[in-house]
Structures are given as structure tokens and as C-alpha cells.
Amino acid sequence: xxxxNYRRRTEAVFSVFLIFLxxxxxxxxxxxxxxxxxxxxxxxxxxxxxxxLEPVRGTIYDSGLKKQAVxxxxxxxxAVANEMxxxxxxxxxxxxxxxxxxDEAYLxxxxxxxxxxxxxxxxxxxxQSEALRRLNxxxxxxxxxxxxxxxxxxxxxxxxGFAGLDNTGLEGLEVYYDxxxxxxxxxxxxxxxxHQKRLDLWAKMVLSKDGYDLLxxxxxxxxxxxxxxxxxxxxxxxxxxxxxxxxxxxxGAILALANRPGFxxxxxxxxxxxxxxxxxxxxxxxxxxxxxxxTAAAALExxxxxxxxxxxxxxxxxxxANHTLHDHRPHGWLTFREVIEQSxxxxxxxxxxxxxxxxxxxxxxxxxxxxxxxxxxxxxxSGMVKEPRAWSKTTIGAxxxxxxxGVTVLQLASAISVIANGGQLMRPYVVQEVRDKYGETIxxxxxxxxxxxxxxxxxxxxxxxxxxxxxxxxxxxxxxxGSSAAGKTGTAQKLEPNGSYSHNKFIASFIGxxxxxxxxxxxxxxxDEPRPYYFGGVVAAPVFKVVASDVIKYLRGKEPLREKxxx
Numbered sequence: 001x002x003x004x005n006y007r008r009r010t011e012a013v014f015s016v017f018l019i020f021l022x023x024x025x026x027x028x029x030x031x032x033x034x035x036x037x038x039x040x041x042x043x044x045x046x047x048x049x050x051x052x053l054e055p056v057r058g059t060i061y062d063s064g065l066k067k068q069a070v071x072x073x074x075x076x077x078x079a080v081a082n083e084m085x086x087x088x089x090x091x092x093x094x095x096x097x098x099x100x101x102x103d104e105a106y107l108x109x110x111x112x113x114x115x116x117x118x119x120x121x122x123x124x125x126x127x128q129s130e131a132l133r134r135l136n137x138x139x140x141x142x143x144x145x146x147x148x149x150x151x152x153x154x155x156x157x158x159x160x161g162f163a164g165l166d167n168t169g170l171e172g173l174e175v176y177y178d179x180x181x182x183x184x185x186x187x188x189x190x191x192x193x194x195h196q197k198r199l200d201l202w203a204k205m206v207l208s209k210d211g212y213d214l215l216x217x218x219x220x221x222x223x224x225x226x227x228x229x230x231x232x233x234x235x236x237x238x239x240x241x242x243x244x245x246x247x248x249x250x251x252g253a254i255l256a257l258a259n260r261p262g263f264x265x266x267x268x269x270x271x272x273x274x275x276x277x278x279x280x281x282x283x284x285x286x287x288x289x290x291x292x293x294x295t296a297a298a299a300l301e302x303x304x305x306x307x308x309x310x311x312x313x314x315x316x317x318x319x320x321a322n323h324t325l326h327d328h329r330p331h332g333w334l335t336f337r338e339v340i341e342q343s344x345x346x347x348x349x350x351x352x353x354x355x356x357x358x359x360x361x362x363x364x365x366x367x368x369x370x371x372x373x374x375x376x377x378x379x380x381x382s383g384m385v386k387e388p389r390a391w392s393k394t395t396i397g398a399x400x401x402x403x404x405x406g407v408t409v410l411q412l413a414s415a416i417s418v419i420a421n422g423g424q425l426m427r428p429y430v431v432q433e434v435r436d437k438y439g440e441t442i443x444x445x446x447x448x449x450x451x452x453x454x455x456x457x458x459x460x461x462x463x464x465x466x467x468x469x470x471x472x473x474x475x476x477x478x479x480x481x482g483s484s485a486a487g488k489t490g491t492a493q494k495l496e497p498n499g500s501y502s503h504n505k506f507i508a509s510f511i512g513x514x515x516x517x518x519x520x521x522x523x524x525x526x527x528d529e530p531r532p533y534y535f536g537g538v539v540a541a542p543v544f545k546v547v548a549s550d551v552i553k554y555l556r557g558k559e560p561l562r563e564k565x566x567x
Contacts (some may be wrong), residue, residue, distance in 0.1 A: 246547065
């Protein structure tokens with residue numbers, strides 16, 4: 001009986017082990033054939049880390065190869081959230097919130113995700129990185145990325161623009177040329193140890209393709225000169241805003257472009273739209289008397305007047321339809337040359353009446369007003385010019401002196417360049433080349449003539465008249481010691497919300513070029529709501545004088561005068 005019981009117990013134990021063994025074998029077969037892919041994936045995630053390799057964004061250089069936008073290596077912090085214990089997460093939340101200035105609720109949400117890779121903070125400062133490395137927090141690690149940096153901070157801020165943390169352009173050249181600057185991302189699968197720390201070993205890798213570089217027409221020195229003087233007039237006259245453009249009149253290349261107020265490119269996230277906006281290409285305004293160059297050029301080109309034709313300027317009061325025009329001071333008889341030199345509204349309007357609406361409109365459009373010029377910057381507007389069929393009876397007395405027409409600073413720069421270069425409207429541009437990291441040219445941007453506006457003879461005749469504006473007319477404060485120049489002053493009343501012209505809000509402007517006979521630069525200065533003085537000849541002309549003088553000295557010392565290129 002004892003032996004029988006022993007045998008039954010043995011068989012029972014054997015049966016249990018056999019059943020257990022069969023269950024194990026069945027489970028292994030199930031895992032091997034039906035669940036292996038899932039488990040292999042988990043193991044792969046534990047020991048492999050997929051990381052996107054960010055390309056290095058292209059460098060932006062000025063025309064002298066001085067860096068204006070570069071990338072610097074920085075640390076980015078990530079967490080292996082699904083491998084961290086609750087107590088590790090709480091320690092991390094406390095430390096990270098103080099070092100990175102991040103909200104604790106935000107950190108708990110990030111660390112609470114069941115993921116093996118989650119960004120905590122991108123592109124942190126070296127000081128923050130060092131503080132975190134000393135703590136050696138569990139489940140946290142770093143990846144090297146690059147952060148956009150702007151060595152000159154405020155210089156040419158609205159032109160260069162800025163890129164965000166994701167290496168994508170957001171404003172200015174950074175967004176306009178983003179497809180060239182950004183490059184192509186790569187990826188790598190890095191190995192990790194049992195503690196989930198990344199090893200400097202990779203299983204697979206596709207290298208990123210770095211972005212291309214930009215070579216600008218902007219010259220850092222000329223940009224500095226322009227911004228220095230613009231900043232002075234902006235502060236001196238307590239202006240609402242101000243803009244300046246320095247252009248090579250023969251090619252359309254922008255040598256400097258600046259606006260006030262400005263902003264720090266390295267702190268763009270704390271900057272408002274008023275500072276970021278590139279006013280020189282996207283703000284519309286009535287130009288005032290600087291617009292008289294269009295009527296002057298059209299009248300001479302169409303042979304409707306000569307420089308010595310005399311106009312009676314009605315002693316300062318002249319009626320057009322139901323509106324009475326006034327000059328800033330009364331004039332009697334003036335030659336056509338003197339009409340422009342003294343900026344007579346009445347003399348200019350009488351010239352426009354000789355031309356007629358159709359011819360005047362034709363030349364307004366030929367000079368580039370009412371159309372985009374095609375500059376390689378985002379935000380350019382076309383301005384506003386009414387067709388003759390939409391003109392009222394008083395429009396012929398408004399447009400010639402810069403009213404009932406909306407322009408941009410860029411359009412004024414291109415228009416005065418037509419006079420300076422012999423009659424050609426050139427497409428303005430700020431990038432002359434796109435290059436790869438080895439200096440090879442990927443894309444070259446040549447000067448482009450949009451159209452011929454006036455003859456060389458007419459351009460030279462208008463040049464002499466505009467030279468007289470500075471020598472004997474309203475632009476005397478723009479006279480450059482030891483050099484000649486040509487230009488035109490402008491003082492425009494701003495419109496009030498009710499549609500009437502303001503008596504205390506003005507735009508002061510000056511457009512010109514220098515030297516007179518062989519122009520090197522065309523310059524436009526526009527100051528919005530200066531106080532207490534507001535005349536263009538008082539506020540804007542002195543800025544032209546200093547900028548033109550310093551830039552000419554710089555250019556002549558930099559290289560020999562180049563010959564004008566035929567187009």
C-alpha cells in the first residue's frame with residue numbers, strides 16, 4: 001500500500017512538471033512564432049535611440065565676407081521618460097524648473113509621457129547645461145544641436161531676419177532664402193547601455209546636408225554708417241519711425257537698409273511687430289515733394305518744357321477745380337529749373353497740366369510706382385497709384401506734388417537711381433550669391449534692368465536740376481563738403497483718420513545721389529513724424545549729407561572706381 005501511494009505521488013508530481021514543461025514549450029513557441037517581432041521591438045527601443053541629425057544652417061555674409069548670421073553648437077536636453085522612476089521624476093522636476101525657468105506642471109506633463117525620447121529643453125545656454133551636468137540626474141541626457149546667433153545684434157536686423165529653434169526661417173532673408181539656408185536633416189540610431197545612457201556608437205546613420213551660405217550686397221561698414229546717422233535723427237527729432245536705404249544706382253544692389261525702431265536679433269522673442277516690420281519695403285505713405293522728380297523727368301522727356309521756360313507761380317495761391325494750392329512760400333515768375341529747385345507746388349502742377357493725366361500716369365508707372373520691384377525680401381508691397389479714369393478734378397493738382405499716391409522707401413530709392421544711372425529702372429536686390437561650404441557658387445544673382453524709363457539726355461538734364469536743389473534750393477543742408485551731389489527734399493502732411501490732412505503730423509524726406517557726375521550711391525532718408533522741426537530739408541537732408549560723405553570716402557578708399565556696366 002505504501003509503495004502504491006508513493007508511485008501515485010511520483011506520477012502526480014511528474015505529471016505536474018510535465019504539464020508545466022508543456023506549457024512553457026507552448027509559450028515559447030507562441031513567443032517565437034507569434035510575438036517575437038513585438039518583443040524584439042521593445043528590446044530595440046531599450047538599446048537603440050533614434051535621433052534626427054539637424055543640419056547646420058547656412059552662414060550669412062556681408063559683401064566683404066563678414067559673418068552676419070552663424071550657427072554655434074549648444075546642448076539640448078531630453079529625457080528617457082518611460083525608464084524613469086516616479087521619485088527620479090520628482091527630483092528632476094524640482095531641479096529643472098529652477099535651472100531652466102520652466103513651469104513644474106509643464107515638466108510633469110513631459111516626463112509623464114510613456115516615451116523613450118522626449119525633448120525637455122532645446123538649445124539651452126552653456127551655463128544651464130553645466131549646471132545640469134553637475135547634478136547628473138537619472139533619465140536625462142544631452143544632444144548637440146546648433147543655435148542661430150547674430151554677431152552684430154541690431155545691425156540690418158529687418159533685412160537679415162531670424163530663424164526659430166527648429167532651424168526654420170521666420171523673418172527677413174532667413175525666411176526668404178530658407179530653402180537654401182536650412183539644408184536637409186539626417187538621422188542616426190545610437191546604441192544605449194543598460195542604464196539607458198547614450199553610447200558614442202551608432203548602428204545606422206544618414207548624414208545631414210548642411211545649408212548653403214548667402215553672400216549679401218549689404219556692406220557691414222556702410223550699414224553701420226547708415227544706422228548710426230538714422231539712429232541720431234530718430235532720437236533727436238523724437239520720431240515715430242525712420243528708414244534709410246543706400247543703393248548702388250547702376251546695379252540696384254542694396255548697400256545698406258535700416259529702420260527705426262530696431263531690435264536685437266539675438267532676443268527676437270521679446271520683440272514686437274512694430275520693431276520687426278521692414279518699414280522700408282512694406283509701409284505705404286504719401287511722399288510729398290520728392291515725387292516731383294517724376295513730373296520733371298516726364299516733362300523734359302516728352303519735350304513739353306525746357307529748363308528755362310517760365311512759370312507764373314501765382315504768388316503762392318492757385319486754384320485747381322474746387323481746391324486751392326499753396327507754396328511753402330510765395331513765388332512769382334520762376335523758370336522750370338527754379339520750380340524744382342525751390343520746390344514750388346504751383347509750378348509743378350502747372351507743368352503736370354501741360355503733360356495731362358495720361359502722360360503723367362504713364363511716367364509714374366514707368367518709374368516703378370504702383371508695382372512691386374521684385375526685391376528678394378518678404379513683405380514688399382506695390383504701393384498705390386490710381387488710373388486716370390479714377391481721378392477726380394483735383395487729382396492733377398495732387399499727384400505731381402506727391403499726394404493721392406502711396407509709395408515705399410524702396411520705390412523712392414529705385415526712382416532716384418533712374419536719374420543717377422542714366423534712365424534705367426534696376427531691380428533692387430540684397431543677395432548676390434548663394435554658395436556651398438566650399439565656396440562654390442550655387443546661384444549667382446546678376447543686376448537686372450526692369451526697363452528703360454527715360455533717355456540718357458533727359459536723365460543728365462534732371463541731374464543738373466537736382467544738383468541745383470542742393471546748391472541753390474531747398475536742399476542746401478545736404479551739400480557735401482568737397483563733393484557734388486543731387487537730390488530733392490520732401491515734406492508731406494499725413495492723413496488723419498477722417499481723411500483730412502494733418503497740420504501737426506508730417507513725413508520728412510530726402511532723396512539724392514552723389515557725386516553728381518559719376519554717382520556711387522543713391523540714398524533715401526524718410527523720417528515719420530519728427531518734432532519739433534519737420535521739413536525734409538532740415539530733418540532728412542543732413543542725414544544724407546553725412547551718410548553720403550562717409551560712404552563715398554569709404555568706397556574710394558576700398559577699391560578703384562569701377563566703370564558703369566552696360567545693360
